[in-house]
Amino acid sequence: AQKxxxxxxxISVVEKEDVTLDCVYETRDTTYxxxxxKQPPSGELVFLIRRNSFDEQNEISGRYSWNFxxxxxxxxxxxxxxxxxxxxxxxxxxxxxxxxxxxxVFGTGTRLLVSP
Amino acid sequence: xxxxxQTPKYLVTQMGNDKSIKCEQNLGHDTMYWYKQDSKxxxxxxxxxxxxxxxxxxxxPNRFSPKSPxxxxxxxxxxxxxxxxxxxxxxxxxxxxxxxxxxxxxQYFGPGTRLTVL
Numbered sequence: 001a002q003k004x005x006x007x008x009x010x011i012s013v014v015e016k017e018d019v020t021l022d023c024v025y026e027t028r029d030t031t032y033x034x035x036x037x038k039q040p041p042s043g044e045l046v047f048l049i050r051r052n053s054f055d056e057q058n059e060i061s062g063r064y065s066w067n068f069x070x071x072x073x074x075x076x077x078x079x080x081x082x083x084x085x086x087x088x089x090x091x092x093x094x095x096x097x098x099x100x101x102x103x104x105v106f107g108t109g110t111r112l113l114v115s116p
Numbered sequence: 117x118x119x120x121x122q123t124p125k126y127l128v129t130q131m132g133n134d135k136s137i138k139c140e141q142n143l144g145h146d147t148m149y150w151y152k153q154d155s156k157x158x159x160x161x162x163x164x165x166x167x168x169x170x171x172x173x174x175x176x177p178n179r180f181s182p183k184s185p186x187x188x189x190x191x192x193x194x195x196x197x198x199x200x201x202x203x204x205x206x207x208x209x210x211x212x213x214x215x216x217x218x219x220x221x222x223q224y225f226g227p228g229t230r231l232t233v234l
Contacts, residue, residue, distance in 0.1 A: 033221070035222070037225070039157075043204065043227065043228050043230075044225065044226075044227045044228060045206060045208075045225035045228070046225075047222060047223070047224060047225075050222050089157060091159065093159075095221070101164060101171055101172055102147065102149075102164065102210055102212070102221050102223065103161055103164070103172055104151075104159075104161060104223060105161075106158070106159040106160070108156070108157065108158055109157050109158075109159075
């Protein structure tokens, strides 16, 4: 069965520090998709990134970067030079191709607190 | 330009009542979803509809009945509300229903509806 583990419940950093949020997943499928979503204090869920299982190329978007490693079933998210506005709960999610349908399985989330 | 909208944003009601949450998307997507986020922030899919047809039903109590009048709307009706139904309910949509290998299967979420059952 598919499963997503975000072992870090809460992380506190000071502004401008770099921080990495860990995500480890389990799946029996060879084709799957990984996602990160951000939930700021206002409560909405904001899509950040989607990654295919066959594309292990790392991605950078501004201060955000993602490290996908199939060998360790991990899809970690790094924020460089964190800012107070980065304070949020971040969710990693997995969707398997073999189900035929989009069905996101979420991790339990990591709460990031960035203090000034 | 709201992409996925939900009404109401907050809903406070008594046990035993029946209530509905509405969801609309203006993205032209074919597939819509309902997720429940509990008090511990855990998100779990409840239902998925594609072009008004139910495609995923995740063993949700039959007190919950989704209704899709057209592919831009997916409403959630809850009968005989219980204390345990208190949660944040999120609606989402995606272009495709299946795993397409393209970005069209990315789900975009609404702002959520916080339901409190007293």
